[in-house]
Amino acid sequence: MALKEGKISVTDLSYRAKVKPDVAVSVLEDLFRRGLLVRVSNDVFEPNYASPVISCLAQLLEIVFRS
Structure with a gap:
């Protein structure tokens, strides 16, 4: 998955x-x-970074990986 780019393709998900x-x-x-x-x-x-769920998850992951 091209997570560093923030994108995911069907092929990547299928493979991984x-x-x-x-x-x-x-x-x-x-x-x-x-x-x-x-x-x-x-x-x-x-x-979709405009989604409250995605925004919340992004903030949570940022906190977790800072620790």
Whole structure:
């Protein structure tokens, strides 16, 4: 997953999670519909930083990794 770029593709998720591409698409599409991801291209997504959930998670991770 290209986390350093803040993007995740269907191929990356499928490979790293060891699931079939259709499962990866389903997961990413569900997160997109819930407003947690933004579609960058046909099979690439990135976090929706305008979402309160994503913003909260980003702050939490920042606190955890500072310690």
